[in-house]
């Protein structure tokens with residue numbers, strides 16, 4: 001059973017800065033141990049705020065970005081330049097680290113092929129890279145969803161594929177691609193990000209159940225460590 005820690009920061013801005021600093025040192029340690037690092041990015045406000053803080057952090061280049069592979073935990077299945085895509089919303093961070101050699105692996109965009117085909121392509125990319133995730137970032141939704149795995153939704157039960165297509169997502173847009181629950185669980189470290197009073201119920205629920213159908217955020221733990229990175233308002237319902 002991996003270690004599980006809850007870290008609480010004053011507000012969303014401090015959470016993003018502290019998580020960015022933590023990510024830098026965690027990647028530096030991973031590279032010292034294994035020479036490279038695989039990071040899985042997440043969409044959403046907290047995930048994007050972390051990436052913005054990381055891009056601007058004075059210690060950013062303590063990381064050897066030429067030995068970093070960047071993946072995504074989920075993606076909105078939209079045309080490549082759609083501003084709603086997670087990879088598009090991460091553009092400022094990607095533009096900062098791409099010149100430093102970071103290997104960037106966006107999930108496929110909607111090019112007219114099916115999201116199912118796109119999911120298979122991404123699964124193949126992951127397999128060919130032999131990626132073992134060092135840090136998997138997950139924003140937590142107000143319904144305790146993570147990636148594009150939603151409570152009571154079929155995708156949360158899919159275990160036969162590394163990457164799945166998601167239809168009728170409760171969070172728009174409706175069509176997405178997501179790492180499956182078993183794939184999320186392969187990460188050495190899982191970092192769950194939640195800030196704002198609208199996340200307090202989800203955090204409290206996820207901290208009381210491992211049932212993925214009830215609270216996907218409670219069902220994802222890292223093989224080595226699970227971190228809950230919260231701001232104070234997101235802890236309001238914790239006993």
Ligand SMILES: O=C(O)[C@H](O)[C@@H](O)[C@H](O)[C@H](O)COP(=O)(O)O
Nearest residue numbers: 043044045046139140141146147
């Ligand atoms: O594609 C997405 O929408 C995200 O990957 C999703 O899983 C997000 O991380 C959560 O919904 C939290 O989003 P917020 O941080 O904006 O609440």
